[in-house]
Amino acid sequence: MMNPRYKILFEPVKIGPVTAKNRFYQVPHAMGSGNDMPNTRAAQRGIKAEGGWSVVNTGYCSIHPSSDDRPLPFARLWSDKDIDSHVPMVDAVHEHDALAGIEFFHGGAYTANRHTRMPPISPSGIQEKVSELVDMHLTAPKVMDKRDIKNLIQWHLDATERAIQAGFDIIYCYAGMGFLPYHFLHPTFNNRSDEYGGSLENRSRLMRELITEMRAVAGDKAAIAVRLSTDELLSFKSESSESEAHEFFELNGELPDLWDIKLSKWSKECPSSRFSEPGHMEPYNGFVKQLTSKPVVGVGWFTSPDNMVSQINRGILDFVGSARASIADPFLPNKILEGNEDDIRECIGCNICASCYNQGIPVRCTQNPSMGEEWRRGWHPERIKSKSSDNSILVIGGGPAGLEATLSLARRGYSVAIADSEKELGGRINKESMLPGMSSYKRVTDYRVSQINQLDNVDIYLGNTLNPDDVLELGFDHVVTATGSSWQPSIMDEKTAPVAITKTNSIFTPDDILKGCELKSPVLIFDFDYYYMGGLMAEYIKDLGHEVTIITPFEKVSPWSFNSNEVTEIKLRLLEKDIKVITEHRIIEIEESSVKINHQVSNKQKDIARGSLVLVGNRKQNDSLYNSLNSNQEALKESGIKSLQNIGDSNAPGAVVHAVYAGHLYANTFDQEDDNSSDEFKLEYPVIESF
Ligand SMILES: Cc1cc2nc3c(=O)[nH]c(=O)nc-3n(C[C@H](O)[C@H](O)[C@H](O)COP(=O)(O)O)c2cc1C
Ligand code: SF4
Known part of the structure; x- marks a missing residue:
């Protein structure tokens, strides 16, 4: 009422x-x-x-x-x-x-x-x-x-x-x-x-x-x-x-x-x-x-x-x-x-x-994965087709992809178990939503967890890291891994490709920062990610009381954020917080207490003193569990696992919107006869007038 x-x-x-x-x-x-x-x-x-x-x-x-x-x-x-x-x-x-x-x-x-x-x-x-x-x-x-x-x-x-x-x-x-x-x-x-x-x-x-x-x-x-x-x-x-x-x-x-x-x-x-x-x-x-x-x-x-x-x-x-x-x-x-x-x-x-x-593309939404797919896929934000069997599904990973998959599978009527190595569901959201201005991202988790808690066909297992043998023994009909991704310690070469570097005790990634590692001023951030993480790291570390400089090869910090109407606000926020910004430079050498940077166009070089160095560039799939299971098809068959899929960041690291969508897509299609990749992409065709 x-x-x-x-x-x-x-x-x-x-x-x-x-x-x-x-x-x-x-x-x-x-x-x-x-x-x-x-x-x-x-x-x-x-x-x-x-x-x-x-x-x-x-x-x-x-x-x-x-x-x-x-x-x-x-x-x-x-x-x-x-x-x-x-x-x-x-x-x-x-x-x-x-x-x-x-x-x-x-x-x-x-x-x-x-x-x-x-x-x-x-x-x-x-x-x-x-x-x-x-x-x-x-x-x-x-x-x-x-x-x-x-x-x-x-x-x-x-x-x-x-x-x-x-x-x-x-x-x-x-x-x-x-x-x-x-x-x-x-x-x-x-x-x-x-x-x-x-x-x-x-x-x-x-x-x-x-x-x-x-x-x-x-x-x-x-x-x-x-x-x-x-x-x-x-x-x-x-x-x-x-x-x-x-x-x-x-x-x-x-x-x-x-x-x-x-x-x-x-x-x-x-x-x-x-x-x-x-x-x-x-x-x-x-x-x-x-x-x-x-x-x-x-x-x-x-x-x-x-x-x-x-x-x-x-x-x-x-x-x-x-x-x-x-x-x-x-x-x-x-x-x-x-x-x-x-x-x-x-x-x-x-x-x-x-x-x-x-x-210039059809609108999609982080929270509502059905947005834009109502006609094309027949998705509805409140209704979903019923299950097609009594099979059970194990979802490994409680981040945005795993949570959305679990919720949508359970709404279809399937019996679902979701497992996460952490003590709390949420995956990357739990950490990212602690960053300045990001608290509303927690709604991605909160909405799904509160909905899952109202259903009686979901079991939640937290604080356990499953290995391949555990998965094979658990007796589920279908398994989906949504195990996220990790920021890599890397810089960028002249071809703009990420190059892995060896981590020392003064080189960190956003994952380390979010776990609370100890930092030393002046902190340098090298940011060649397009989206929000570089600027957020700068703000967060500055708020901890450090002197911060952010270096980016692009003309702006977080250039993709122009699309999300944020790029100017990010610039203003960095200015307001007195964070130094060096644009159009990339790091070419890392010394113990400095880095050498190179101008992207003139190739002029200079040294910048550093305490800690934070590298915000690329993420890599956490896909070892999936790869290990997938490499032994015989074992999967013997254990009765009918399908195994890898979704979200552990498949293709992206923004939260991509992970949620991947979870929803999995829940809708994992039991389809056809492999999803062979789906026809339904389009609207104009009527061709005669010339
Ligand atoms: C995807 C998107 C497209 C929009 N397109 C238009 C538009 O075509 N015409 C318009 O007057 N405003 C447009 N707006 C602005 C909205 O009408 C609205 O003024 C703005 O989003 C603030 O409202 P909100 O806080 O409820 O989102 C658009 C907003 C969004 C998010
Ligand atoms: S702001 Fe994000 S969550 Fe809100 S409607 Fe747009 S895409 Fe969806």
């Missing part, structure tokens, strides 16, 4: 001509499955509606070829031919009594139009200078004349008609980030001298015209919503109000049917948990409800129902907006409704989902 404290979350809210059945609102977020993957998109969004979200939106949907965001897989509504690809999603959402929303997008100066080859357009021809290669493009935007503005409005109206034809209930005008309607509002990017420039009233004229005219087209068939970035407007002085953001709402607050508030920078509004807290958006959305009678949606990495209730009760928001929590647990609303909030698969804030989008 639902906790009465959460009742307020299930009140219906009117949005113009439509009504949302509760306050759980999946804000627009892309899934990396654009128009070319309509079935994938429909299955993903439909499951969220099934899980209780009252509003399920598309991601950003381009309304015209002059807003072409290739190579990213954006949604599109450029012509009538694009309508059909949206219909499956709308139908899937409606099937569960939820509202389907669509976020219109015109990127203006931001979009490079790489495919359509049209010049980008903008209010005043001003291009935002970006620092990441993927965002750079060589065409400065054209200054829009009056005809261009008229056209822009018409494109929104054409798209509104198409959206209504597709069946959408909420249609967004998107004035966020560096996109076109936002640039009209922004005094830095709009220095026009006509009625669309100058005063805020003039700069918001385009928004007023868009909202009013879209509303006229939509009539009572759909609500008109606006997604707006407020942070920069809040920092601009206004002559008539507290800030330009306040003035904007005083001028326009009653125009749309709903306001959805976000920030102007992707990495700020979707920061990883390492650098943010739930509710971090309140300074930017907390003032809006005082200036409008229309419902207000806001985000802020809400994963707990208490945080959500607090936002509503304190009059901050009308709808709890969510992207990531709805990805990690599409059934979050229903779990709260049914009084099962302890079963929520809480988002860990790792931003792997965001990283997928940034890389």
